[in-house]
Amino acid sequence: MTPASELRSGKTDRDENFPVASWIIHPRHRALILAFYNFVRTADDIADHALLDAPAKLALLDELEADLLGQGDGQAEAVVLREALQMREMPPRHALDVLTAFRMDVTKLRYADWDELIHYCSFSAMPVGRFMLDVHGESKATWPASDALCAALQINNHLQDCGNDYRDLDRVYIPQDTLDRHGASVEDLKQAKASPALLACIRELVAKTETLMHESETLTVHIADVRLGCDVAVIETFAWQILKMLKLRDPLSEKVHLSKASMAGYALAGIAGGLWRRATTSAPMPRSTTPGA
Structure with a gap:
């Protein structure tokens, strides 16, 4: 199993066109928002990775989803988000929807x-x-x-x-x-x-x-x-x-x-x-x- 974190592009929340968990947001929300951002950024970097073929990208996105749903613990970004959501008693619905988009990025051009x-x-x-x-x-x-x-x-x-x-x-x-x-x-x-x-x-x-x-x-x-x-x-x-x-x-x-x-x-x-x-x-x-x- 390839750690998804090793496939990151190096892009962070500071490189986006919009503020991510900025100082404007109340501090109590920032850890969860950053966990969500890191999960999404990791999935995005997988879908955009120049050296991975489509099956490998889809397999890694499936691993992220499985770990987010508690079916494994191999991908750190998914585990961190899963635990952060559980602490707030929030379902993973929105993160799962975003994974659908990254699968589309792999298969629909x-x-x-x-x-x-x-x-x-x-x-x-x-x-x-x-x-x-x-x-x-x-x-x-x-x-x-x-x-x-x-x-x-x-x-x-x-x-x-x-x-x-x-x-x-x-x-x-x-x-x-x-x-x-x-x-x-x-x-x-x-x-x-x-x-x-x-x-x-x-x-x-x-x-x-x-x-x-x-x-x-x-x-x-x-x-x-x-x-x-x-x-x-x-x-x-x-x-x-x-x-x-x-x-x-x-x-x-x-x-x-x-x-x-x-x-x-x-x-x-x-x-x-x-x-x-x-x-x-x-x-x-x-x-x-x-x-x-």
Whole structure:
């Protein structure tokens, strides 16, 4: 059995486009959130590993799941998360959903349309937001807005890294019907500079992602925990800034990531904006419409 920790890429929570268990979050939640993050990061690194074939990746993901469910103790990240969840009497539901996404990363390399991409996000991104809400004891009525925000974050990431995803992993998250509509091809993604057709595809997906962001606007107000609400406001601010960059820059030839310095400034702006919205907005909590909630 290969320890999954030996396959880690070296990427940590400090390298993400969003804060992970930041100082904004109450300290009592941070250990569980970091355990979840380390489990997810380990699974992600397995799915992306350049030297493993598909069967080996799937076998390792199965081991993570088995250990998370208490059927073994070989993978440390799964055991740590399992024990952390047990201490809080929380089920492993969201972690299991994310494993489904990483299996998809191994076996599904193309997406036909926007609906298929959102279906992928329902496993790769939405469970992460739901986990954070559950950790804080929030109402499941917040899930739809959180789902929209998390899908937007995922698609931002896909657009930022579209060239590397294709060149390194043969993965294309830009839907085929979007490529067809603008006369672009998958081969455009391996060029040093994006073609006008590919840029048109990216701009279309940015517009759809902006719609998701608007669908998530009530989330900060409806979250009961003030610290979590501020954390979400920071994440929203980062996401909007990345969307602005994607409108103006070519992700194949230009950097489309926030610098550490700019993230600090946007974080302060996000906290201030989130607190202002909470103080000045009176919005009723939506009824839960989440299937199975």
